[in-house]
Amino acid sequence: MKLKLLTWDVKDTLVRLTCSVGEQYSAVAKSFGIHLEPKVLESSFHKVYRVQNKLFPNYGLNRGLSSQQWWTDVVKQTFRHCGINEDCTLNFIAENLYRDYSMVKNWEVLPGVQETLYQCRQLGLRLAVISNFDQRLDQILDHCNLGHHFEFILTSEMAGVAKPDVQIFQKALLMAKVMPQHAAHIGDNYINDYLGARDAGMQSYLIQQGGYHDSCERQVPKKHILQSPCQVLTIFERE
Structure with missing residues (x-):
């Protein structure tokens, strides 16, 4: 046929991706004065991502979320599991990561x-x-x-x-x-x-x-x- x-x-x-999620998260966090090992962030991310995708599949569209809100929550939870809890800083990190992942670099x-x-x-x-x-x-x-x-x-x-x-x-x-x-x-x-x-x-x-x-x-x-x-x-x- x-x-x-x-x-x-x-x-x-x-x-x-040109680098791992952990490496990218670590690099952006460093620009805000937060120093975490990529492998620690990588492990945390995958745990958070699995839970988020199970609770709110397909970016939580059926629950009224936008994809940016969904990813912001993933980023913030990833860092919180690593002991970083400053909400204002986490919002900035999430915004930067969301933007950066649309860039060719x-x-x-x-x-x-x-x-x-x-x-x-x-x-x-x-x-x-x-x-x-x-x-x-x-x-x-x-x-x-x-x-x-x-x-x-x-x-x-x-x-x-x-x-x-x-x-x-x-x-x-x-x-x-x-x-x-x-x-x-x-x-x-x-x-x-x-x-x-x-x-x-x-x-x-x-x-x-x-x-x-x-x-x-x-x-x-x-x-x-x-x-x-x-x-x-x-x-x-x-x-």
Whole structure:
């Protein structure tokens, strides 16, 4: 079946952070006179993030939160768990981090991505993004010189639902006016990307730049595993 639409995940599929969360949090905190080890902040962040995402999934949209409020709470709780409780300072740190994570200095485009997206378009494929991200994603992709490749960028904040919910994939298909059998999705998460898209009737492929990562992913046929974005083009060579 000829593909017409190719949708992409973003983080760790097209771009990645230039440094760890702990390193970035530590650097910003240092500018406010707070000295904490990156590994301490990294550990605290992951604990807080898991709880926050469970209590307020998809940035707490159904609970009346904005994504910036959601992230502000994550940052403040991360530092509070490390013994920092000055609310005014924590607000400033949270504001700086929220702004900084939309800047190109904190992101790098993965090798081969720019060329792959260009070649996909040359083949006549329509490209779009489906990502569990917030409203900053358009700005991030533009700053990384990737935004122009996509017809639209659908974030979970915009859609009101997050992957792997089939509704976010269905919304993308409606926006593109493409039937699911004519669309494929590419991402690095087995549940959110690979299974989510297939549950919506799309084809899907799993990017695993370091090989298989867990037992679930061993259920994915080898022909659906891509070692890098560059290998996407082999999909069309097989057709």
